[in-house]
Amino acid sequence: MNKTRQIWRNIDLFSLRLRLTIGIATVSAIGNGSIAIWTSWRMQQILIDSHKNHIEQIAARLPQDVGLYSEMMLPETGLQKAINNLTNTKTFLWVKNPARKVVAQSPNWNSLSNSTVAELMSKSEMPIKPEVYKAGQHYFVLYGGSLQVQGKVLGMLFVVQDITRDQTMFLAMVRTLWIASILVIIVITFALAYYIKRSLHPLRQLSQMTEVISAKDLAQVQLHLDNPPSEVKELAQTFNMLLSRLSQSWEQEQEFVSNVSHELRTPLTIVHGYLQSVLRRQNNLTPTQQEALETASSEAKHTIRLLQDLLDLARADSGYFHFHIQSCVLNDLVAEVVGMAKKYSERTIQIEENTSPLKAKVDYNRLKQVLLNLIDNAVKYSEPNTPIILKLNQQGQQAILQVCDQGYGIPLQHQSRIFERFYRVDEARNHTTGGSGLGLSIVKTLVEGMGGDVKVLSKLGEGSVFTVILPI
Missing domain, CATH: 3.30.565.10 (Histidine kinase-like ATPase, C-terminal domain)
Incomplete structure (x- = not known):
């Protein structure tokens, strides 16, 4: 737990590495997610289309069979006979008259549970286009429409194809696809993080080199990287030119401070000596003159001390400040x-x-x-x-x-x-x-x-x- 917390503390939320990783990983996730969604949708359409033709053929053939059987027997009997002929273990048909009463149905309902049959039978209408519907533990493709025989509407036709086995395999494939997509995104994210870290290593080296540069090092330091990218190499060269200009400016500044301090200290020391000499002969001075000379002497002494401090600092910066x-x-x-x-x-x-x-x-x-x-x-x-x-x-x-x-x-x-x-x-x-x-x-x-x-x-x-x- 402590190690995890330490890792989170070390993560810089504003680093370029994190931003690039998140940005590329997000684009990758959107791309893989879009492909997975489209693939899932397309596989579902293929599954529906594989059963669509069979259901549409049944819906188109039933009115013809009912018409033929009706010429030889009663219409109700002919309708049931036609439904029985078109029914198989996975296909279920039933017809409701205008009063919403079932007048004929497939005989193979015993393969489904009562609750599933009741749920299907309770539907008052079917989609015009085939679609997947879940009832109980089964999946079905639903289709229906008006049943017309010889120009006469007998009722509503309901056609159901049991696709539980195919749909279960499809859902398993979709889950596998999504799991694979997530794993791919995770692997890509870690690979990108590592690659970006390696790519940004020259910049990190450059930062570490410049971090330890002091004013004393400006004249000698040169930033050098082994086989850096062209952009980083140009940046290092720019830094080197900048350091060179800073070194020149620093040397000129230190030389100016040292020269000014040295040149001013001597005359000010002389002035301070004369002021002290005059003050020692204060019998000839008025109180006003004595106060003015004491103020001038104090200011001269302070200025001499300030110049000495500046001279010492300039010598220390230039490396000429020696210790015994x-x-x-x-x-x-x-x-x-x-x-x-x-x-x-x-x-x-x-x-x-x-x-x-x-x-x-x-x-x-x-x-x-x-x-x-x-x-x-x-x-x-x-x-x-x-x-x-x-x-x-x-x-x-x-x-x-x-x-x-x-x-x-x-x-x-x-x-x-x-x-x-x-x-x-x-x-x-x-x-x-x-x-x-x-x-x-x-x-x-x-x-x-x-x-x-x-x-x-x-x-x-x-x-x-x-x-x-x-x-x-």
């Missing part, structure tokens, strides 16, 4: 980071360690930058009177670093995107309250560059926990 991996004690690193954070934040920052000195191979300075970014993020989005906790644990061959706050929390729909560049949960925040949107992106880039991973778990009104996982 070395063995270090994470407990000492965490203690140093907390000491640095307390100086500029004046917040309560606690350390919880559940492990003895834990060593790991990381880039010491880059990991400090990661933790400082996460602490800065916690400071911005939590109340001043709430503590920030750093936890250090070991799970198997992994070191777990967690930065916990009791802040506002992150809505669930934003948690999967907060590590994207320039993404902000609240677009209304400016850089003084919400940052540039690059801090968490830098964190993710640095952690992954050291072979680790970073995750977030947050709930509105209760705070957030950022978890850095590093291999030991």
